Amino acid sequence: MIGILTGRNLVTAHIYRMGLTEREVCRKCQEKGTRETIEHLLCSCPALARLRFKHFEAPQYETLEDVSLMNFC
Numbered sequence: 001m002i003g004i005l006t007g008r009n010l011v012t013a014h015i016y017r018m019g020l021t022e023r024e025v026c027r028k029c030q031e032k033g034t035r036e037t038i039e040h041l042l043c044s045c046p047a048l049a050r051l052r053f054k055h056f057e058a059p060q061y062e063t064l065e066d067v068s069l070m071n072f073c
Contacts, residue, residue, distance in 0.1 A: 043064060
């Protein structure tokens with residue numbers, strides 16, 4: 001959670017900015033031109049749609065704000 005809040009995490013977009021990889025493409029869906037960011041993983045990555053539906057009650061969200069408005073209790 002701290003990594004998500006601070007922007008320092010192991011998603012490829014961050015690793016790319018640190019110069020530790022040459023690619024930013026999402027490792028889950030491998031869609032060309034899709035950067036692996038926290039927003040992509042939590043909102044729209046097609047490879048994670050089932051998990052989003054199971055835990056967040058929808059297969060896809062428009063923004064991180066939409067996810068944050070979910071009532072998980």
